[in-house]
């Protein structure tokens with residue numbers, strides 16, 4: 001993107017929110033301060049509390065599900081509403097999804113925007129510092145990480161992180177989204193299989209971590225179920241990046257370094273990626289379909 005184009009690129013922050021009256025106002029105010037952001041949209045996912053009113057008072061555009069439909073559905077609703085508000089003739093807004101419980105630290109998602117504006121990544125994902133009070137044992141995180149690595153070759157540090165900035169093209173390629181808490185795992189797999197470039201970016205964020213009590217463990221149970229469903233659905237459809245088309249060796253992967261599969265067709269094979277263990281052709285990228293594939297660095301280092 002030219003520097004003039006980069007300067008004028010607009011970003012919409014989309015915040016799925018269920019019963020977040022306590023933190024939503026601070027999150028919205030902080031999101032409005034992120035450079036390039038001209039729209040903050042809260043999708044109230046059937047809250048029973050004052051979330052929608054608090055969000056509106058803080059300056060967000062608010063839409064509401066009359067019944068709870070889960071985070072993935074709230075993200076799809078948000079993206080559709082942003083598309084309706086995109087300006088004709090101007091490039092579609094980038095979508096910056098953030099959780100409602102970030103409070104004033106939401107402004108620290110700003111570093112997610114620059115690599116996508118610059119075209120070096122199609123989707124950036126925040127890596128959070130250790131959270132005080134977090135009670136997890138890494139079971140769901142490990143399940144998602146292993147599934148992503150097995151399917152695409154990418155080692156994600158924080159595969160469940162929902163703070164993500166992506167282009168409209170990338171979002172469209174990842175829809176329909178995996179349901180509920182499987183959304184991040186499904187999206188990561190689908191984007192890499194479709195040839196998009198992902199990059200983790202450290203961001204100094206604080207959120208309300210799940211603790212070690214009964215509610216926390218039940219929540220993890222639902223996360224485990226949804227991640228398993230997202231992964232199984234892709235396995236059944238044969239959605240994966242063949243080994244020969246994977247990017248950097250996992251040992252070279254780290255936050256801050258873009259990762260893209262399909263970068264270098266092995267010698268002797270045609271460039272359309274045909275391979276015995278390739279995913280269905282509808283899931284494979286057409287060459288140059290990814291903006292970063294056209295203009296970004298070659299993360300395979302070749």
Ligand SMILES: O=c1ccn([C@@H]2O[C@H](COP(=O)(O)OP(=O)(O)O[C@H]3O[C@H](CO)[C@@H](O)[C@H](O)[C@H]3O)[C@@H](O)[C@H]2O)c(=O)[nH]1
Pocket residue numbers: 015016017018019020045068069070071074098099100101160161162163181182184207208209210219223
């Ligand atoms: O039915 C729901 C439930 C939650 N949310 C919102 O989704 C976001 C994430 O929910 P949260 O309760 O904070 O979940 P965590 O377990 O803390 O989330 C971690 O793990 C999730 C994946 O399992 C990711 O989506 C999150 O980004 C990541 O912080 C918040 O804004 C919620 O208000 C909805 O929109 N609808």
Ligand SMILES: O=C(O)[C@H](O)COP(=O)(O)O
Pocket residue numbers: 134135136137138139140141142160209210219220223
């Ligand atoms: O607490 C968390 O980080 C999430 O709920 C995931 O749980 P985990 O510790 O089992 O990965």
